[in-house]
Amino acid sequence: MLACCVRRGRDCYGESELPLLFGISSLLNQTKDIKDVMYPILELMSQYINTRRSMITILNRKSSKIFIEDAYGLTPQAKARGVYSLGEGITGMVVKTGCSIVIPDISKDSRFLNKTGFDLLRNQGASFVCVPIQADDGTIGTISIFRFKTDNFSVSQDQKTLSIIGSLIAQSVKMRQEQIEELEKLKRENEKLSEALRGINKPANIIGNSGKMQEVYQLLHTVAPTNATVLIRGESGVGKELIAEAIHNASSRAGMPFIKVNCSALPENLIESELFGHEKGSFTGAEGLRKGRFELAEKGTIFLDEIGDLPLSTQVKLLRVLQQREFDRVGGTKTLKADVRVIAATNRNLEELIKENKFREDLFYRINVFPIYVPPLRERRNDIPALADHFVAKFNRINGSRIKRISSCAIDLLMLYKWPGNIRELENCIERACILSTDEVIRSVNLPPTLQTAESSHTERKGTLEKVLEGVEKQMIIDTLTGTKGNMAKAAEIMGITERILGLRIRKYEINPRLYKSLRSNKIQENEYY
Numbered sequence: 001m002l003a004c005c006v007r008r009g010r011d012c013y014g015e016s017e018l019p020l021l022f023g024i025s026s027l028l029n030q031t032k033d034i035k036d037v038m039y040p041i042l043e044l045m046s047q048y049i050n051t052r053r054s055m056i057t058i059l060n061r062k063s064s065k066i067f068i069e070d071a072y073g074l075t076p077q078a079k080a081r082g083v084y085s086l087g088e089g090i091t092g093m094v095v096k097t098g099c100s101i102v103i104p105d106i107s108k109d110s111r112f113l114n115k116t117g118f119d120l121l122r123n124q125g126a127s128f129v130c131v132p133i134q135a136d137d138g139t140i141g142t143i144s145i146f147r148f149k150t151d152n153f154s155v156s157q158d159q160k161t162l163s164i165i166g167s168l169i170a171q172s173v174k175m176r177q178e179q180i181e182e183l184e185k186l187k188r189e190n191e192k193l194s195e196a197l198r199g200i201n202k203p204a205n206i207i208g209n210s211g212k213m214q215e216v217y218q219l220l221h222t223v224a225p226t227n228a229t230v231l232i233r234g235e236s237g238v239g240k241e242l243i244a245e246a247i248h249n250a251s252s253r254a255g256m257p258f259i260k261v262n263c264s265a266l267p268e269n270l271i272e273s274e275l276f277g278h279e280k281g282s283f284t285g286a287e288g289l290r291k292g293r294f295e296l297a298e299k300g301t302i303f304l305d306e307i308g309d310l311p312l313s314t315q316v317k318l319l320r321v322l323q324q325r326e327f328d329r330v331g332g333t334k335t336l337k338a339d340v341r342v343i344a345a346t347n348r349n350l351e352e353l354i355k356e357n358k359f360r361e362d363l364f365y366r367i368n369v370f371p372i373y374v375p376p377l378r379e380r381r382n383d384i385p386a387l388a389d390h391f392v393a394k395f396n397r398i399n400g401s402r403i404k405r406i407s408s409c410a411i412d413l414l415m416l417y418k419w420p421g422n423i424r425e426l427e428n429c430i431e432r433a434c435i436l437s438t439d440e441v442i443r444s445v446n447l448p449p450t451l452q453t454a455e456s457s458h459t460e461r462k463g464t465l466e467k468v469l470e471g472v473e474k475q476m477i478i479d480t481l482t483g484t485k486g487n488m489a490k491a492a493e494i495m496g497i498t499e500r501i502l503g504l505r506i507r508k509y510e511i512n513p514r515l516y517k518s519l520r521s522n523k524i525q526e527n528e529y530y
């Protein structure tokens, strides 16, 4: 029953509370961003039930500290002082026990810690009512009000009103609690990442900060200062040559030559002379003395790409260089010394080649001193937006074009595709898209058809109507969150639903909006759904 005329100077309970509750529920339905809803609620309380000081606190489950999320009538400094441990002061006790506490006179109750700095002497007889805000998994915060002695109020009525408001706003407070915790987690992760990056020192010529690439950078920096032979393994187009160059650049040989030899590109009869050089007249056509790549790389690094394709006869000679650091020119009589670091690379399975007697086992052990595996692009999809941006800038430079961004839909397709040709394929795809773009934006239609098939992006639609519709709804939420970089308020606005409804859907489909914050650089945050 609402009618209970208990408040001095006020006619009847319900006269102000009902419009207040109505105002709060309208606010909850309209406000786009959860963090902007708390203060207007406290303002409404002041307007309708005459509170002069009030606050909403939220428990941070990770730190077990309770913070003032928003306050009415408190200075920012007083608000910042209001941090409570579980069980500490009235607020801490309410969160710990889940029970309301009513203090009729704060100047007479030692449990009132007065962290926010209330002038107790001047405010003798002021009361404090603190009520828990409950969610399914327990107390998540409090809502509380102070009343001055001279105010017309009833603490028991205030307690009832606050309890109703507490349950009205519980879902929003819960979402805000998750938002704050998520934000803190992200901050911690960012700090860790930048700390890690400071230590690892990403080579300037290589794009990509994914965890897998950081492992590669760590190995690269460990081996660079030594003279050890390195074997770089990985699928074609993953960037093995760039890694080899980065090792050379990070070594003490940096100022000396970096000589690249593609072992599969040279015919068998030429490869030896290419590697070790030849003397004049050593074979038909050898008109003069020619230095080989090993000589050209003296004091520097030789990069033997596709080493699995080296003919067996040349493998023996390479083994000699690696073991004895010496070689002879073709047709030569003088043995030459080689102060050359060897980095080899292959996308072939050398162990299988050994079984087939196509690769020498002793050579394998000589080159496999320090293997580095470069992961395929599909295993480090987080690097795709940065790589795509890098290639857009590269082709803008080369072609004098002015492509400004890649649309959200196009980025989504790039993220979903399997990239069998790895970074080389991505580079080609962006080059083509830059040429096809007509409005300084790379759009999905500018991408090759292979990226747009359901098979390549795993988006075939099968199942009951309900399942298909759910799939579409989930995909739309993911697309929109991708476009808004995980901004829930903006995503809800674009989809024409409230943030609360979006929050419910996100839980239903177990979508983590945080994932979409790292998907793209600022340059490409606009999206096609506007």
Ligand SMILES: Nc1ncnc2c1ncn2[C@@H]1O[C@H](COP(=O)(O)OP(=O)(O)OP(=O)(O)O)[C@@H](O)[C@H]1O
Binding pocket: 205, 206, 207, 208, 234, 235, 236, 237, 238, 239, 240, 241, 242, 243, 305, 346, 347, 387, 390, 423, 424, 427
């Ligand atoms: N992390 C990266 N950042 C920027 N560009 C990259 C990166 N990785 C590869 N690329 C570019 O992708 C292309 C292919 O790379 P690269 O030739 O190094 O691959 P690879 O693994 O040596 O291929 P293959 O086995 O076919 O020789 C090059 O143009 C290279 O510059």
